[in-house]
Amino acid sequence: MDNTPDHCRVATTMEMIIGKWKIAIMLNLIHYGTMRFSELRHVMPGVTQKVLTSQLRDLEQEGIVKRVVYPQVPPKVEYSMTEYGMSLQTILEMMHEWGKAHLQRKTQMLFSKDTDNQNDKNN
Amino acid sequence: MDNTPDHCRVATTMEMIIGKWKIAIMLNLIHYGTMRFSELRHVMPGVTQKVLTSQLRDLEQEGIVKRVVYPQVPPKVEYSMTEYGMSLQTILEMMHEWGKAHLQRKTQMLFSKDTDNQNDKNN
DNA sequence: ACCTATAGTTTCTTCAAAGAAACTAACCAA
DNA sequence: TTGGTTAGTTTCTTTGAAGAAACTATAGGT
Numbered sequence: 001m002d003n004t005p006d007h008c009r010v011a012t013t014m015e016m017i018i019g020k021w022k023i024a025i026m027l028n029l030i031h032y033g034t035m036r037f038s039e040l041r042h043v044m045p046g047v048t049q050k051v052l053t054s055q056l057r058d059l060e061q062e063g064i065v066k067r068v069v070y071p072q073v074p075p076k077v078e079y080s081m082t083e084y085g086m087s088l089q090t091i092l093e094m095m096h097e098w099g100k101a102h103l104q105r106k107t108q109m110l111f112s113k114d115t116d117n118q119n120d121k122n123n
Numbered sequence: 124m125d126n127t128p129d130h131c132r133v134a135t136t137m138e139m140i141i142g143k144w145k146i147a148i149m150l151n152l153i154h155y156g157t158m159r160f161s162e163l164r165h166v167m168p169g170v171t172q173k174v175l176t177s178q179l180r181d182l183e184q185e186g187i188v189k190r191v192v193y194p195q196v197p198p199k200v201e202y203s204m205t206e207y208g209m210s211l212q213t214i215l216e217m218m219h220e221w222g223k224a225h226l227q228r229k230t231q232m233l234f235s236k237d238t239d240n241q242n243d244k245n246n
Numbered sequence: 247a248c249c250t251a252t253a254g255t256t257t258c259t260t261c262a263a264a265g266a267a268a269c270t271a272a273c274c275a276a
Numbered sequence: 277t278t279g280g281t282t283a284g285t286t287t288c289t290t291t292g293a294a295g296a297a298a299c300t301a302t303a304g305g306t
Contacts, residue, residue, distance in 0.1 A: 011147045047264095054263090105207075159253090176254065196302045197250085198252045251303100253301095256300090264289105264291080265290075268286085272281100
């Protein structure tokens with residue numbers, strides 16, 4: 001009675017955090033501690049500068065990621081998880097584990113499909 | 124060295140599961156056990172039939188949701204989490220909790236912004 | 247003959263997120 | 277003065293997801 005419309009809003013909240021590359025960014029920052037912009041780009045080839053920037057801005061605005069600019073030339077900007085952001089660590093790592101297992105499961109299902117007809121022959 | 128490109132793929136996997144309404148669907152199914160199509164629609168006003176159907180199909184295809192059709196007129200179709208889907212329960216509930224707290228935090232920040240200037244007066 | 251209920255499907259439209267590619271700023275080194 | 281480095285921004289295009297609204301199938305009731 002008080003938990004029903006809840007579900008919707010919570011999902012909405014999670015979406016802010018889950019945007020194509022945000023999980024990957026956070027996992028990398030948790031793993032490496034602190035990273036420069038170019039390092040993030042390096043461990044995540046496939047994301048464009050524009051998108052990476054905007055995802056980082058989003059996370060920063062939510063208080064999950066901290067951005068530190070060093071006034072140098074060439075520029076140096078370091079990103080890291082805030083303490084608040086770290087409250088997501090367990091969830092993110094569970095997602096990571098679950099996702100890995102899920103991929104394995106799907107791969108297995110592809111193989112077992114091929115051998116499905118000859119099921120008891122091969123074992 | 125073996126965990127870097129990983130992050131990308133895992134995020135990709137999670138995306139399949141996180142699509143606008145999927146978290147809400149799963150949380151509801153976990154909470155209520157088994158639900159008819161119309162019941163899902165009822166607890167999630169705001170989602171159209173088309174979208175609800177397609178999200179359910181996705182979840183079904185991933186082996187997370189089970190769909191049971193009763194050959195009746197008018198039709199009766201029941202949805203529930205599979206055992207495999209239930210392996211997401213902990214993650215989903217943690218997301219639920221975290222999301223709730225996150226919303227509260229943001230609400231608080233809105234209020235505290237108003238009173239920020241008079242900070243030590245009020246306490 | 248018509249209405250109702252349930253669980254969809256179909257078609258058309260809209261919109262935001264994402265991608266590609268080029269451009270910028272600032273300073274240093276050769 | 278040309279080039280290199282880093283961390284972006286800008287512009288334009290593409291794509292996919294989602295929404296709105298109407299249509300479908302089927303049987304039982306009146």
